[in-house]
Each structure stands twice: as structure tokens, then as C-alpha cells.
Amino acid sequence: MEDFSLPRDSYFLGFDSSTQSLKATVLDSNLNIVASELVHFDSDLPHYKTKDGVYRDASVNGRIVSPTLMWVEALDLMLNKLSNSNLDLGKIAAVSGSGQQHGSVYWKSGSSSILSSLDPKKRLVDQLGDAFSTKESPIWMDSSTTEQCREIEKAVGGALELSQLTGSRAHERYTGPQIRKIFETQPEVYHNTERISLVSSFVASLLIGAYACIDETDAAGMNLMDLRQRVWSDRALEATAPGLEQKLGKLATAHAVAGYIAPYFVERFSFNKDCLIIQWSGDNPNSLAGLTLNTPGDLAISLGTSDTVFGITDDPQPRLEGHVFPNPVDTKGYMVMLVYKNGSLTREDVRNRYAEKSWDNFNAFLQQTQPLNGGKIGFYYNEHEILPPLPVGFHRYVFENFNGDTLEGLAEREVEEFDPPSEVRALIEGQFLSMRGHAERFGMPSPPKRIIATGGASTNQSILNSIASIFGCDVYTVQRPDSASLGAALRAAHGWLCRNKGTFVPISSMYKDKLEKTSLSCKLSATSGDKQLVSKYALFMKKRIEIENRLVERLGRC
Template sequence: MADCSLPHDSLFLGFDTSTQSLKATILDSNLSIVETELINFDSNLPHYKTKDGVYRDTTVNGRIVSPTLMWVEAFDMMLLKLSRKIDFGKVAAVSGSAQQHGSVYWKNGSSVILSSLDPKKQLVEQLREAFSIKESPIWMDSSTTEQCMKIEEAVGGALELSRLTGSRAHERYTGPQIRRIFETQPEVYKNTERISLVSSFMASLLVGGYSCIDETDGAGMNLLDIKQKSWSKKALDATAPDLEEKLGKPAPAYAVAGLIAPYFVERFHFSSNCLVIQWSGDNPNSLAGLTLNSPGDLAISLGTSDTVFGITDKPQPSLEGHAFPSPVDTKGHMVMLCYKNGSLTREDIRNQYAEKSWDVFNKYLQQTPPLNDGKLGFYYKEHESLPPLPAGFHRYILQNFMGDSLDGVVDQEVNEFDAASEVRAIIEGQILSMRAHVERFGMPFPPRRLIVTGGASSNECILESIASIFGCDVYTVERPDSASSGAALRAAHGWVCNAKGSFIPFECIYKDRLEKTSFTSKLSAKAGDPTVVTKYALMMKKRMEIEKRLVEKLGRW
């Protein structure tokens, strides 16, 4: 493997512009975290009057946006804070992560403003009039249902759009957002010189010019041909006229966006040789931060929403999940599944059936047998996107189920289980759904490596259930902020690729020294009994049959 040594005494800086905050992580040349910092938008920038970093429009159903200038001012504030902690002159490369799907609209002539920033002034002072829309649509926005339907129809249907761009049309995706602006605010669209994602917007600030959208984050737009890694003419034509010139060319995630702009050299004393590596989305950076790099690597993030993501070389077109070009390789794809009903739904069952206690919840998990005596549950506290079902709880008992065949097995719907069975049913139901949709999406099974993150990753009983259903060892990480630390790791990787003059495998950065870095994972649950894993496969098949019936009966667009 190539020599991937990093310059001694150098630093690598990673940012994460999330919905509610701006985070920074700094790694040294040994890939150990030396400093972190956080700016909370609501509390540190109260004059924008956001709640959880956003505005919820009460006049337009589903419209949720963030003030673009808030991100600029937060960046000013972050750099000032970091300048008191580290020597920016030692930063060899910087990269970043940002909430996916959010978009920024640069006004005609703004490229001149970007290229002539005055180091004596803050960024926010100089960019107040740089945007044709002052509030950026973000991933929470759901005002584009009509545009989604029109785009799918124009390209030949939802599955064709998924085959082409990696996903069916989603309301939060950037393409439908652009179409809505073109349809409802044509003068604004005409006055827009460049459209950035939040990731490429932040990179543009650093290089003093319009940065490319990276291929991975670009796949979250319903606009990129994920096989060709270029904009799809069919998808562009279905969205808005003259769109390609407003987007610029996509670029690989490991590529150099440019040298850091003179503004930052003079104002904050960065080295003029500091590289800016393409920024990408938060999920791709989390994948990098968890050191997932090969087909079969999989992560499950257990949070308010549960997310499953990993790497495959053969993604299957899907109406349920998302495929992106890999952020850590020139081949392969990152695939992702998103569930709206995660920790809050688990907490709801805990509160109803386990005395509002995780100790009682876990006791019930330990008391009940794997496969829950054939009891299956579908628990949706909020309307779910995977599968597309309204809020509601659905419980079934599989009669004659012994785990060795589905012959003669019938399901009977019931109103309620006993308390212990309710607890096991929600955990097994959520994990079985993850396994089923991972397999349907073309992920290798069982996973080569499975890492679990998020708040519930500290629950050993849940981890043991994951190991039993997926049939593999389960690892966890103690490190927080995988998106910003992943961005810093990608900065180091981009630096090495640039130094070598070609792409270098991502794992080269930390291979043979992983245990000495900030990216160590630990074994937390051993693989389940193979016989039980096989029985879970049959229960999963039956669950998917019931899920299909529910979608046909209750599902929505």
C-alpha cells in the first residue's frame, strides 16, 4: 500500500454545519483529536430568532428554511474561537460536512464579492446582499409534493428516477426545491447566478469563489446521474431551464476545491498553502468518520430518526432508500435508509409498558425469547417514510411458527401484547425492517463490519438483538461528532491524494494505526447463534409480506 504519512506537526480541520449548530474538530498528524468547538445557532446567534436552527413558515404548509447569513456569521464566530486555541498556520488541509439537501442561491454578480473579500471586515458584513433568496430551503422542508410528482412523471416514473439519480423524488431533495422556486418565484430564479448546496456554499467561502458540488452530496438532489457522476440532462430538463450552468460541474469528494483564500491567510493567519478539500454531506462524512470504506461495511445510527448506511458495489434501484457515489472511493456506492420512528417511538413503548424505565425495558428484553414466540409489531408514532405508512401501531401473532418453515404459518392481528412482548416486538420489528431493506437494497449480507452509533448504542440489550438478527459482531464508538471528525479525516485523505497526484485508498490514512487514533471502535456484542439468525430470516420474510399488505391498504405517496 502507498505511503500515506502526513506532515509532522500538521493539523487537519473539519467542520460540520448541521441544522442546529456549527461544529469543528481538529486532528493532528497522528489522527488524534486535539480540539473541538461548537456554535449553537439558537443560543449563540439569538438575533436570528430561529428555533432549533430553522424558521417554520406558518403561511406555506410544510415550508421550513434557515437564514443563510446565520451560517456565515457562525463561521466568523467559529474561526475567531478556534484562533484562540490553535495555530491556523499549521493547518495543512480543511474540509467540511453539512446538512444534506439544503440549498443556497447566489445573486448575479456575487462571484465578484467572493473573490474580493476585505480581511479587515467580517464575512457577514460583506455577504449581506449576495443572495437572491435570503432563507435557504433545508432537509426538513416538505412543501414540494407537487413538484416531486411532476419530476417523477417527466422522467418516466419514480423507479426510473431512482435508477438514474439514486432516489425517487423526495420533498426535501434539492431538485424539487429548485423547481418550486422556478415555478413560484421566476424572477428570483432568473436573478440567481449559482446554486450551491450548504456543503459547497461553505467551501465557496473558504476558497473565495464558487466551489463545485461534490458527487456524493450532489446525489441528494434528484439531479445527478449516479453512474456517470455527472448531471443528468433528463433530470435537469424535468426541474428548471438553464440549470446546469447554475450548478457548475460536480467534483469527486476527495478533490481539492482550491487553496484557502487570501482573506483567511491575512485575517486568521492560515498558511497560503492550506488546501480546501471538497465539502460533502453529513451522512457521507459520518460514513468516513466511522471508517467504513469497503462493500459490506454497515452502520446503524439509533437516534430521533434511525439511519442505516453502508457501502455496496451494486445498489438496487429502490423507492425506499438512497444511493450516492461513495465519498471515500472512486468506485462503489454509499446506500442509506432513513426511518422517522426511532428513539422517540422506543421511548413511547418504554413509557407505556416498561414503567418509563430503561432498566425495566431491558429486563423485559432479557426475559423474552428471541423471535418473541411469533409476535410481530409495527410501531409508528409519527407517519413513517420507510415504509410509507401513517401513524399507528399494528400487532400480529404468527400462528404455527416454529422458525424452520413458513408452510402453514398464518398471521392474526391483535390489539395488544403483554408488556414484555411489546418491548421485544418493537426492538425486533425495527431491526428486522433494517435487515430486510438492507438486503433488498443490494448490500452484502451478513455485513462485513457493523458499527452502531447514536444514543441507544449504549444499550447492551439492544446491541445483542442487532447481533442476533444481523448474524454478525457489533461494534460501537465512543467518539462523538462523527460528521465533523469524518470531515477532518477526509481533509487528511484529500491532502495525501493531492500529494501523490492520484486517488489513494481511504483506509491507507489510518491502516495499521487505527488503535492509536481517535477512530477506534470496540466490540460490544458477539454474533448471534446461526440457527437463530436463520429463523429470523424467515420471520423477516413474513414481516415483509405483512408490510406489503399494510402499504397497499394504508400507504400514501
Template sequence: MSECDCLNKGGGKKAEGPTYLGLDLSTQQLKACVVDDNLSLIAEAIVQYDTDLPEFRTTGGAHIDKKNNAQITSPTLMWVKALDIVLDKLTVAGVDFSQIVAISGSGQQHGSVYWQKGAENTLKSLKPDKFLHEQLAKSFSVTDSPIWMDSSTKKQCDELEKAVGGPLKLAEITGSRAYTRFTGSQIAKVRETKQEAYNNTERISLVSSFLCSLFAGAVAPIDISDGSGMNLLDIKSKKWNEALLNACGPQLKEKLGDPVPSYNIVGPVSSYFVERYHFNNECKVVACTGDNPASLIGMRLGEGWIAVSLGTSDTAFLWLSQPQIVLDGHVLCNPIDENAWMALLCFKNGSLTRERIRDTCADGSWDTFNKLLESTPRGNFGNIGLYYDKQEIIPFLIGDYRFTKTGCVSKFNSPENEIRAAVEGQFIRIRVYAEDFGFVLNENTKILATGGASKNTAILQVLADVFNAPVYVQDAANSAMLGAAFQAKHGLMHDTKTYLDITATIPEPHLACEPYADVADIYTPMVQRYRDIVGQLTEKK
């Protein structure tokens, strides 16, 4: 075991009252935290796969196939060993496991785990004097799990879309057209290329339900929210689609089991954890979900809110009452409200593009950048810019495109025009695709900004203006891990308290800026112009 690398937020003091354990099994690390009954952080610990588990020889937590670098996997047993280590780190941090009354977790979406026949019996009979990884070493029929970074399943994606009548029909059923990283096509590839392994697979888990299974001592059900990111689940009926199951592999429904709500109590914690770590045998295991739904939980988004994460990629999380069917982006089942949905929009060109414009137009200075941005009027005299350093997902474009009121130009008249065009263009982009999903902007709309650029008030002011909505900020670091801990309490108390009641103890985000009164007249026409411009550019491709 590696040396302890943990942070005890509680100074070693024992918490008063019940506590909750949340974990996030992400691509590069496993994080765990314990929160008290007020959902305040008591302790946390982290395991970095590359450095803490060098024997698995991962890069960024993954294996990239040398012959086919589109094929990317992670060693399943590495995740098990990471759990062994992180629990030891929490022990050293002084966590009293007997106080924990509920556990939940999140996992990187779209990864899949293949349990060998007989694995469930192994889970049910774990010996407390041995590590988990020692006892589960032979429990996986596929030893390296396909993960979200894999893009080797184009053939299987085409077959999935064909099985139900095309990409739009698949999006109507599952919330997304076929994507190579989604689990349905990954399962189909395993069945085609590793038929013996598929036949010897007793159950198939997502990364989230795999983590849940370890604590429950039995193969745990897939939760509906994470399950909706598989291209297999009907997001309206919340059941597996038979035609899609049949397209992926025989007996797949039995291998997956029936999906459950995200707040479902799977059962009591396994006796292994009671005997080895002194968990209370009454501690409940709540269904684990994907990292994106868990982030929605951790950020405490409700109806009318949109979260915009301004990082290397710009990502938007939307709470939807009734989603529209689109081919770009993803609709998932909402982990908090079974009668609602969530949408996820991801744009590759985020902070690095803003930094490139800063370097070329403001001598690398954010102070200069902000002054130039604020000196240019809202609407930028009708100038609109689209900047894509990398091949963008939506729209599918690369390069810089500049438009004045009269048409396309090679450059704008001044650095301040360039800066405002870049920032306004990025936020108009998010608004356009959010509206396509069915998100309705009105007087109740609020924006939660996170990520590095959320500290820049000048940029946030443009965000508020483009959306004609107030922008709030909060410390949402590790939102998936904290969301898992919040979900543990939500699952335990779901029958008696709402999610908003449960999280009422958490400080509210604070107002960063409000839109100016004239922004609707300025940006509504610009949004339509952006749509027209993108339509023209993509038609030429």
C-alpha cells in the same frame, strides 16, 4: 459575539506537525474541530443558532412559514455569521491556524443557497478587517434557504418524475424517487414562485458547497456524493441529467457547475483567512460533502460493513458494490470510492417505540426489559411484531401489528413475547430493506452499532442474531464533523495513500457480541414471513 463555549481537548498545547480542520453545518448548529496528523481530536467549538444567534429568530435552526407550515427555511446569512463566531471560538481555544494544512466540511443534505449576481466577485475580494457576515449580507438572491425539513414541493416532485417517465425511472437515474426535501424540486419551486430571484441567481450551492465556497473565496463545486441527493445527478455517470435540469429551470447547469469527486482539492484557502486568522497560504480546501456521506467517512465504513444508528430514528448506512433500484430509501454516490455507492435507510420508530414497550411490559426498567428479552428464545416461538407509533416511512404503516404462527392477534401471551417481538421486528425490518438495496449478508458482514441503544448488550445480541453477523461498537459521536476532518486529510493525500491507510491510526471498534450458531435457520424464514406480512398490510392500505 457570544461568550466562548468551546472544549480544548489538547489542554492548550500546540500540536506537533500538521493539523486538519473539519466543520459540520447542521440544522441546529455549526460544529468545528481540529485534529492532528494521527486524527486525534485537539479542539472543537460549537455555535447554537437559536441561542448564539437570537437575532435570526429561528426555532431549531429554522423558520416555519406561518401560512404554510410545510415550507421550512433557514436564514443563509445566519450560517455565515455562525462561521465568524466558531472561528473566534477556536482562536480563544488556542488553535494555531497556521498549522492547518487542509480544510473540509459537511452540511445538512438537501439545503440550497442562491448566490446573487456579483457574489463571486465579493467572495474573491473579502477584506480581512471585517466579518464575513458584514461583507456577504447582500450576496444572496434568496435570503432564506430551503432546507431538508421542507415538504412544500409535491407539485414539483410530480413534474420531475414525469420528466423521465415515472418514479422508478427517476430512482434508476438518481438513486431516489422524487422527494419533497430534495434540492431539484426546491430549485424548481424557487424558479416558479420567485422568478426574479432565480433570474438574478449567479450560482446555486448546496449547504456543503456553500461552506466550502466561504473558505475557497470562490463558488465551490458540488461534490458528487452530496450532489447525488438532489434528484438531478445520474449516479452511474456522475453527471447532471439534462432532462431533469430542464424540468427544474433554465440555465441550471451553468448555475450548478460541474460536480467533482468528494476528495477533490478545490484550491488554496482564501487570502481572507490567511490575513485575518493567519492560516498558511498553502492550506488546501477540500470539497465538502453532505452530513450523511460525511458520517460514512467518520464511522470508517468499508465494504461488507453496515452501520446501524439506534436513536430516536433507527438509521442504517450501507456500503454497496452494486445497488439495486428501489422506490424506498436512497442510494448515494460513495464519498470514498468512486466505484461504490452508499445507501441510507431511515425508520422513524426507533428508541421511543422501544421505550414505550419497556414502560408497558417492564415497568419502565431496562434491567427488567433485558432480563425478559434474554429469557425468551431466539425466534420468539414464531411471534412477529410490527410497532409504529408514528407514521412510518418504510413500510408506510402506523399502529401495532402482532402475528403468531397461526395469524394476527390482538396481544401476545406474555410481556417477554411482546418485548422480543418488538426488538426482533425492528431489526428484521432493517435487514429486509438492506437486502432490497443489494446488500449481501455473508461471512464478511460486520455491523457497527451507534446511538443510545448501542450501550445495551441484550439489544445488540438480537441485532447480531437477526443479521447473523458480529456487532461492533465505537464512540462515533459527531461522526459528520470528524468525517469532514478525516476527508480533509484524505483529499490532501489521496494520490499517495488510501483512505484506510490514512485512518489506520484510529482505534478499531471493539467487538460487542457475536451471533449464535443456529440463527440462520431461525431468522431466514422469519425474514420471509415479515415480507409476506408487510405485503398483506400495505395492500390493505
């Protein structure tokens, strides 16, 4: 039997550069967590004056960015934390990472020489202050590029044509429309940019001291890559900005080696000079890896700043809703995903408004109200939502004469507000009914074989119980809700193994038959329960989608 074991006494480091923080997870050769650290942008780097890790530009509707240098300084701080811990950084055999998807960084002409000659006596942030042609990075929360989205879609033959070509229609947060906006509104910035990185390839570039490639999976979140051929699409590039391919560099597979760690980190933090940097990828692909999701029929729900639903398929059918990416843990197959902008921050807002800022009160309200909420349905958007494409606002509806058995023939009326317990249940049921409805429309299985929940809210048992009831399947959770940095550490080990074997090997070969003995194991956290209730939720979901469609027609964007 072929040996797929990892080198003893070696570690594998995974980062997650997310919206609000930089996290690190270290696995040993048995794939157990041996160390973890966190840098929270608002509290640990307060001089950037971000709120939730971002700047919201009141003068430009929908413009949301982050200071690029904050991400650099966060890496400085994180490596100091790891270096000052009991962890021997010299034993780290490989590093990989996760970056919030769609965020982009613009390197100024000449910055490659700065990257290649970093002084180990100085902090990164002190050497890279002048390395960027714009100091603010557009991120996934930005919704200011509607005009550019429509221009790109028109240029390639329509929204569905772009989706079939690149895996998604044009979305405001996607990097292609963001680049086009910079080209159109800040031509001097675009002209002075020699390389455009995603957040993932940006931090990888810091670690290798040179421009790292964008990996194919994260590239699919740009509206710029041919999904089937896995090359930059000439049609999409031409529709976006001139000379763009040269600024993007080459693509790489997710398990490829980006390079060896730069001498800067060897000298300053005592990394081994042979430490490999494996291609970084997006946060959702890394979460898929961290959840060991590799079987069609399994579904993952990530409950974070944004909420996402994703799974694996062999036969993707790109649509106007949802997204398709190359499989981040295999050379075949695809990852399908739905994204909701209003996730944890919206849950926190409803908690603050109606549950006295207490999760205990929030959960008590959820437990004391009945499933189906007496016929009350709510739509809660603190940010301009992606799915459905609706603006900021709360919308509440009540079905007249609802008795819990049928919705046929019942009319709904819009109301100003519910009582506090009903607000909480309307929010939670609304979020997960939307997920179920859109997942089914996208071709995901109903019911799924199982759901794996991750992200901060996956520790909330009341929310997990609601997910199980609405989807009609068991819900599992991982030992640690931060699956993105865990997945990045696992991908670091996988990339090292592929390099050592000289060929691609399945990621499951590292943990096959021993998964329950690792930090990757899942536990059953909520059971599906009443099948009759699942059927009632199906009717509730259908009515919700009908109301949603009318809201989109009245308030949304095409």
C-alpha cells in the same frame, strides 16, 4: 515502499454542518483527535428560534426549512471557539467538511462579489445578510414536494428510469424537486438566484471566498446527476427547471481541492495562507469515510436525527427504494444507502411518553422484555417517513396465540396501545427489523460481515445488543460517535495527500497496518449471539414487511 505519511506537526480540520449543530474535529498527522468543538443551533443561537435546528411551517403541510444565516453565524461562532482554544490554527494544512444531505442554499445575483471581498474586521453573518434570494433553506426533512417529484419522474420516463439514471427515484427531500418547487411557486426567487449550493458546497464556498463546486457524491442526492457518467444529466435538468446547469456550476471529485482558504480567515483567525480546502461532501459519505468502511460486506448503521444504513458495492442496482452514490473515498465503486427520517427524535419521543423521559427506564424496559416482544409489532412515525412512505402516526399489531416459535398461520390484530415496556421494545425491534428487511431487499449481504454503529444512539448498549440479535452479526463502535466530522477531517488529510502526490491514492494508504493506533479504530461492542433467535427474527421481519406493505397500500404514496 512509498511514503504515505502526513506532514509532522500539521493538523487536519473536519466540520459537520448537521441538522441540529455544527461540529468540528481536528486530527494530527497520526490521525488522532487533538481537538473538538460543538455549536448547538437551538441553545447557542437561540435568536433564530429554531426547534431541533429547523422551522416547521404549520401553514404548508410537510414544509421544513432552516434559516440560512444561522449556518453562517454558526461558522463564526465555531471559528471563534477554535481560535480561543489552545489549538494553533496556523498548523492546519487542510480543511474539509460534511453537510446534511439535500439541504440547498440560493445565492442572490451579485453575491459572488460579496464572497470575494469579505472584510476580516467584521463577522461573516454581518456581511452576508443580503446574499441570498431566499433566507430559508429547504432541508432533508421537508416533504412538501410530492407533486414536483411525480412531475420529474413522469418527464424522464418513470420512477425506476429516474432511479437508474440518477441513483434514486424522486424523493421530496431531494434537491431537484426542491428546486422545481421554488421555480414553480417562487419564480422571482429562482430568477434572482445566480448559484445554488448544497449545504456542503455552501460552507466550502464561505471558506474559499468563491462558489465551490458540488462534489459528485453529494450531487447524487439531487436527482440531477447521471450516476454512471458523473455529469449533470440533461434529461433530469430539463425536467426540473430552465437554465439550471448554469446555476449549479461544475462538479468535482470528492478528494479534489476546492481552493485555498480565503484571506478573510488568514487575517481574522490566523490560518496559514497555504491551507487547502478539500471538497466538502454529504454527512453520510463522510460517515462512511470516518468509519473506514471500504470493504463490500461491511455495513454501517448511523443512529442520528435520521437513521441510515449504508455500505460499499461494486455493482449497484438502483431500485425504487434506497439510494446509490459514487464512492466518496475512491474513484471506483459505489455507496448504497437506506434512509429513515424517524430516528433519534422518535426514540426520544417514545422515551418521553412511556419511560418517564429517562433513558435508564427506557433501557430497563428493553432489557426486561423478551426478544420478539410476545408477538407485538409497532410502527412509530413522528415525521412523514421515507422508508416506507407513510404519514405521521403510530400503528401497533399483536399476533394472536404467539409462542415465539412460529408465525405461520397466525393472524394479527391492530391495537390502540401496548404496555410501556412493550412500546419500547416494539419501537426498537421495529426500527431495526425494517432496516434488515429493506437492506436485504436492496441486495446488501445477510448477515453482514460486521456492522459498525455510529451516531448518538450508538453509545446505548441495550440498543446495540438488539441490533446484533436482529442482524445476526457482531456490532462494532468507533471511539467517537460523531463519524461525520471525523470522516471530514480524514478526508481533509486524504485530499492533502492526493494533492501532494499529484494523483489519487487510496484513502486506506494513510492508516494501513496502523489503524488500531489511531482515533479511527473500532471496538467490538455487541456479539451476534443466538443463531436460532436470528432465524426467528427473520420470520418476524417477513411478517413486519407484509404489514408494512398493506399500510403503504392503504395510507402511503406511490
